[in-house]
Amino acid sequence: MSLRPIRIIIVLMGALLVAGGAYTVYWYNVAAELRAGIDRWAQDRRAAGWTVDLGDPDITGFPTRLEAFFQTPQISGPDSWWRWVAPNIRATAAPWLPDEIAVSAPGVHVVTLRSGDVWAELDRAEADIVIENAAMKNIVARLAGVRIRLPGGERLVAESAVMRLLGSVPATPSIDVGANTPHPDPSDMGFGVALDVRKIVLPDQWRPVLGRNIGKIALDAVIVGEIAPVASLKDTLTRWRDGGGTVEVAALALDWDVLRLRTSGTFALDGKLQPEGAMVADIRGIEAAMDRLLAAGVINSRAAFAARITSRALSFGGGSARLPLSVQEQRLFIGPAPVLRIKPIRWN
Numbered sequence: 001m002s003l004r005p006i007r008i009i010i011v012l013m014g015a016l017l018v019a020g021g022a023y024t025v026y027w028y029n030v031a032a033e034l035r036a037g038i039d040r041w042a043q044d045r046r047a048a049g050w051t052v053d054l055g056d057p058d059i060t061g062f063p064t065r066l067e068a069f070f071q072t073p074q075i076s077g078p079d080s081w082w083r084w085v086a087p088n089i090r091a092t093a094a095p096w097l098p099d100e101i102a103v104s105a106p107g108v109h110v111v112t113l114r115s116g117d118v119w120a121e122l123d124r125a126e127a128d129i130v131i132e133n134a135a136m137k138n139i140v141a142r143l144a145g146v147r148i149r150l151p152g153g154e155r156l157v158a159e160s161a162v163m164r165l166l167g168s169v170p171a172t173p174s175i176d177v178g179a180n181t182p183h184p185d186p187s188d189m190g191f192g193v194a195l196d197v198r199k200i201v202l203p204d205q206w207r208p209v210l211g212r213n214i215g216k217i218a219l220d221a222v223i224v225g226e227i228a229p230v231a232s233l234k235d236t237l238t239r240w241r242d243g244g245g246t247v248e249v250a251a252l253a254l255d256w257d258v259l260r261l262r263t264s265g266t267f268a269l270d271g272k273l274q275p276e277g278a279m280v281a282d283i284r285g286i287e288a289a290m291d292r293l294l295a296a297g298v299i300n301s302r303a304a305f306a307a308r309i310t311s312r313a314l315s316f317g318g319g320s321a322r323l324p325l326s327v328q329e330q331r332l333f334i335g336p337a338p339v340l341r342i343k344p345i346r347w348n
Helices: 003-047 233-242 286-295 301-314
Strands: 051-053 058-060 066-070 074-076 082-085 089-094 097-104 107-113 116-132 135-149 155-166 190-201 213-224 246-256 259-269 275-284 321-328 331-334 337-341
Touching (some): 003 051, 003 058, 003 066, 003 097, 233 259, 246 275, 259 286, 286 301, 301 337
Antiparallel strands (some): 051 074, 058 066, 066 089, 074 082, 082 107, 097 116, 107 116, 135 155, 213 246, 246 259, 259 275, 321 331
């Protein structure tokens, strides 16, 4: 063999060794930056009054990935008005894309509120997170096999749930409710929220008039206004409301037994921190729903009659009806007619 091929092989091997060494240094530098970033985040939260226990996360995955493993982390909010105890959490990213993180956390999550513990058992819990300017920008979470136990012992079940939190306004809503659906103005300051939950089973203790099974709840909205966690949830919502906070719903879909609803509108909180808002809804099955509400004593015959007349007057060929709905002073109105009193929400 001539010397030329040998030299070429030696040069190539040397180049590979240099590249491998450089990549090894790069990987360990990125891993060190990741650990430092985790420590900075925890220190910043502690300085803001949080309690953060992440243990000593393992950083592994060389050479093809970065993987951080947190063993049963625990986090408490300011003034300890909430506390989250998580199962083991695994976060993974490509070394060359460290700001795009995939998180997996199946198992039992326990959130302690002042009203008691909420237990959530998740067969599947995954999220894709995009980091921008040292903050979580976009989050897409996917859950399956959801079983929730509320502080009062009620149990809520869902087959699947997908949630998106977007740091910018979505370009288009993901739920089609018609060509006339208003879209949020991208110039508004806020963040987008999209939710799609399928095959929900409500707690038996709630005795839902329309039945325990909900086929679908889907939401596409923009929350306008700054949400800055303070001493309690009530104080946080009060600050958001006083700052002009609103929820611009581009699309809301509900399939609940005989009722099929598609709507859009704007919501806020009134002086008592109760929801208020106005919307236009495409509703199918309103008369059957009114019959059940009347039979259960939830509404009176006058409200049921007003709902039926309005529905028939505004229905399209005996099918769905496009109706103006509003929520004011804990009452649901169809046009000017009050049809349902809504129980107050307690934010404590």
